[in-house]
Amino acid sequence: MRLPGNTLGAFRAYFFGFFVCTAGFLFGYDTGIVGGILTFDSYKHDFGYTDKTTVSAVMVSLQNVGAFIAALGIFPISMRFGRKKTIQASMTLFCLGVILQVVPSHSLVCFYIGRVVSGLGLGGGTAVVPTYSAEMAPKEIRGMVGSGVQMLFALGVMLSYWIDYAVEITLPGQSKQWQIPVGLQLVPAAVLGLGLFTQPESVRWLAKNDRWEDAWESLKWMRASDGPEVKAEFNEIRAGLAEELRATQGFTKRELLEPANRYRLMLGIGMFMGQQCTGMTALAYFGPQFFKLIAGSDNQQSLLITGLFGAEKFVTVTIYIFFFSEMWGRKPTLWVSALLMAACFIIVTVVNQTTPKPNDKATPAGIATVAMIFLTNSIYQFSWGPLPWPYTSEIFPSRIREIGTSASVSTQWLFNFLFSLVTPYMMASWSSYTFLFYAILDIIMAILVWFFAKETKGKSLEEMESIFHSNAAFDVDAARRDVLKDDFDEVNVHHKTSDDRS
Numbered sequence: 001m002r003l004p005g006n007t008l009g010a011f012r013a014y015f016f017g018f019f020v021c022t023a024g025f026l027f028g029y030d031t032g033i034v035g036g037i038l039t040f041d042s043y044k045h046d047f048g049y050t051d052k053t054t055v056s057a058v059m060v061s062l063q064n065v066g067a068f069i070a071a072l073g074i075f076p077i078s079m080r081f082g083r084k085k086t087i088q089a090s091m092t093l094f095c096l097g098v099i100l101q102v103v104p105s106h107s108l109v110c111f112y113i114g115r116v117v118s119g120l121g122l123g124g125g126t127a128v129v130p131t132y133s134a135e136m137a138p139k140e141i142r143g144m145v146g147s148g149v150q151m152l153f154a155l156g157v158m159l160s161y162w163i164d165y166a167v168e169i170t171l172p173g174q175s176k177q178w179q180i181p182v183g184l185q186l187v188p189a190a191v192l193g194l195g196l197f198t199q200p201e202s203v204r205w206l207a208k209n210d211r212w213e214d215a216w217e218s219l220k221w222m223r224a225s226d227g228p229e230v231k232a233e234f235n236e237i238r239a240g241l242a243e244e245l246r247a248t249q250g251f252t253k254r255e256l257l258e259p260a261n262r263y264r265l266m267l268g269i270g271m272f273m274g275q276q277c278t279g280m281t282a283l284a285y286f287g288p289q290f291f292k293l294i295a296g297s298d299n300q301q302s303l304l305i306t307g308l309f310g311a312e313k314f315v316t317v318t319i320y321i322f323f324f325s326e327m328w329g330r331k332p333t334l335w336v337s338a339l340l341m342a343a344c345f346i347i348v349t350v351v352n353q354t355t356p357k358p359n360d361k362a363t364p365a366g367i368a369t370v371a372m373i374f375l376t377n378s379i380y381q382f383s384w385g386p387l388p389w390p391y392t393s394e395i396f397p398s399r400i401r402e403i404g405t406s407a408s409v410s411t412q413w414l415f416n417f418l419f420s421l422v423t424p425y426m427m428a429s430w431s432s433y434t435f436l437f438y439a440i441l442d443i444i445m446a447i448l449v450w451f452f453a454k455e456t457k458g459k460s461l462e463e464m465e466s467i468f469h470s471n472a473a474f475d476v477d478a479a480r481r482d483v484l485k486d487d488f489d490e491v492n493v494h495h496k497t498s499d500d501r502s
Contacts, residue, residue, distance in 0.1 A: 009224035016199060016222065017137050017145025022192040023087070023125040024149035024389075026094065026185060028156025028284075030122065032310060033181040034060050035286045036164025036303055042177040047108050055108070056424040060285055062112050064417035066097075066119025071127035071410035075402035083132035083202045087125050091193030094121025095186055102183045104175060118185075125192075127409040130393035131401050135204040136222060138233075139460045144325045146390025147317075154317045154381065156188075157284055158310035165303045203234075204401075207241055236460065240397075243465075260468040261400055267452065268392040268408030274334075274445040275388045276415035278341055279438030280380045282423040283373070284313075290427070291370065305370060312374055317381035324382065330391055331453045337383030338446035344376040345439035352432035384445075388412070394456055395464055 037043050038056050049055050070090070078086045097118025101111050130146060137145045163181050171177040200222060206215035216234060223230045256265060275281070283290050287306035348369045355365035388408075396404035426434045454467055 006223075006225050009222065009230075012222050012224060013136075013138055013141065014145065017133050017141070018148045018152070019195060019199070020087070020129050020133055020192070021145070021148035021152040022188050022195075023090075023122070023129045023152075025152035025156040025188050026122055026192075027126055027149075028153035028158075029160045029185060029188070030063065030118070030156075031153075031281070031284050032157040032160030032287075033164060035284075035306065036161065036168065037178045037181060039303070040168065040178050042171075042173050042175055045173070046104070046106055046175055046178070047111065048106070049108065053424045053428055056286070057421045058112065059115065060420035061417050063115040063119035063122070064413050064420055066116040067123025067126070068410050068413035068417055070120040070123030071406055071413050073406075074124045074127045075406040077124075078128050078131070078406075079402050082205055083128050083135070084196050084199065086128050087132065088193045088196055090121045090124035090128070091189045092121070094118050094125065094189045095193075097121060098182065098185045098189070102179050104179075121189075123410070123413055126412075127406045130389050130409065131405045132202055134390065134393035135202040135401070136200075138223075139458070141326065142394060143330075143387075143390045143457065144321055146393055147321045147325050147386030149389040150381070150386035151314070151317045151321050154310070154314040154385070158307075158314040161287065161303070161307040161310035165300075165307045168300060168303055204237060204241070207237055212238075240465075256400060256403070260465075261397075261404075264395045264464075264468055265400075265404055265407060267454070268395060268404055269411045270448060270452070271388040271392050272408050272412035273415050274338070274448070275384050275412060276419055277438070277441035277445055278338070278380055278384050279345070279419075279435070279441065280341075280377065280385065281416060282419045282438075283377075285420055286423055286427065290373075309374065309377060313377055313381055313385075316378045317385055320382045321386060325386065326457070329455050329457050330387055331449060331455045333383050334387060334453060335446040335449040337379050338442045338449065340379050341376050341384075342439040342442035342446070344372050344379070345435040345442065348372050348376075349432055349436040349439070352435075391456060394459075395454070395468070397465060 038052070038059065044052075047055075074086065074090075077089075081089075094117075097114045097116070097120070100114030100117060102114075103110070105111070126149070129149065133146055133148075134142060160181065163184065167177045167180055171180075200218040201214070203215050203219045203222070206212075206218055215237075219230065219234055219237075220226045223233075255261060287302075287309055291302045291305045291309075351365050351369050351372075356363060392408040393401070393405055423434070426437065430437070456464065456467065459467060
């Protein structure tokens with residue numbers, strides 16, 4: 001598809017969009033390594049614990065607590081210091097937390113503190129990245145690059161699973177077995193934090209802070225052009241911000257209670273709540289434990305299946321992002337996929353409750369249910385995995401985008417915390433009925449999407465005001481046409497003048 005600017009501008013738009021999604025890679029990598037590390041005898045030996053269920057729940061949930069706090073409270077920092085500096089500070093904090101986890105303290109308390117600190121950095125980064133990406137991406141590919149958070153998340157999960165599998169085989173019983181997977185998190189965090197020095201600040205953040213010259217330079221660099229279409233895009237941003245300021249001078253908390261903004265806030269929160277209610281993030285955290293329930297108790301076998309599960313996750317979400325993200329509507333994709341995932345989980349539950357339980361070796365029924373879980377994973381990667389990220393970043397106007405996105409992403413971390421805390425206990429007491437629980441939640445989410453979600457595919461950030469019937473609604477297409485017409489007229493006048501002189 002044709003983008004504003006030229007080929008270099010298109011490259012920069014794609015590169016930037018996927019590069020900032022490195023925060024999603026960190027989220028995925030951390031999500032993936034946890035389940036494997038908890039099965040390592042070396043980790044149990046170094047920290048000397050016996051209650052596996054409690055340690056599993058606390059290890060995951062503590063980082064989610066830190067991430068929730070940061071995601072909820074990061075927006076004032078992002079508003080004041082900008083998107084780029086906020087993400088860089090978050091990555092610095094994340095690296096500090098990883099160091100606290102890797103040092104050979106032999107203390108679960110020290111490890112837990114590191115989890116909280118890294119969670120603060122991870123939550124801050126993942127909350128700001130969707131806003132940063134949405135404010136810089138052309139509307140034609142905003143869904144694609146916004147979904148890049150989930151693609152990089154899937155890549156992180158996949159690599160973490162295979163790294164866990166590799167150290168399980170090559171470093172049995174050694175402290176390096178768990179330290180290497182944890183310590184490798186420093187690499188992508190440093191790449192993102194340092195790499196942002198080469199990228200511009202958000203155009204819309206600069207514009208909101210009356211730095212119009214810097215905003216124009218940022219947009220011009222990102223699009224690698226100062227032609228009519230880029231000028232029209234800049235004029236659209238200017239008109240949108242001016243209208244928002246005119247409609248409601250001075251931000252107040254009461255502004256969030258306006259019908260249009262209240263609706264959007266609840267919708268953004270609901271999207272990330274639904275993402276966690278699908279059960280797939282819990283499955284990503286505790287993949288080896290889940291697969292032991294349905295495919296046998298062999299640890300290497302469960303890690304191998306988990307690695308294949310991660311590979312499928314990355315391949316399917318990549319296919320969706322590059323071939324289907326801008327083809328399918330957001331709303332139908334979400335409610336249809338929720339029903340399909342519910343059906344798959346119900347089948348898994350029925351098969352596991354009506355066939356003999358697997359022991360050391362997988363049974364035909366176990367293999368069939370693993371295949372069904374893989375199918376559910378593919379459906380998720382084509383829907384609830386990637387879509388909430390661009391959806392929640394595009395529905396809010398500039399005035400409340402920071403707080404709206406932060407509240408939405410913090411909900412993701414809140415429910416991540418909730419399900420990561422209770423899932424180990426659910427697996428211990430409910431066994432495969434855990435899948436039935438998530439099937440019921442999937443059905444509920446499908447119903448809610450059908451009644452309340454709005455379609456946003458292909459709309460500019462400023463056009464969202466009309467979709468949600470905001471008081472600040474305006475005709476941005478008319479503004480774009482006017483600017484293009486003015487530039488066209490200027491070109492014609494120039495040519496006419498030149499011809500007359502000839």
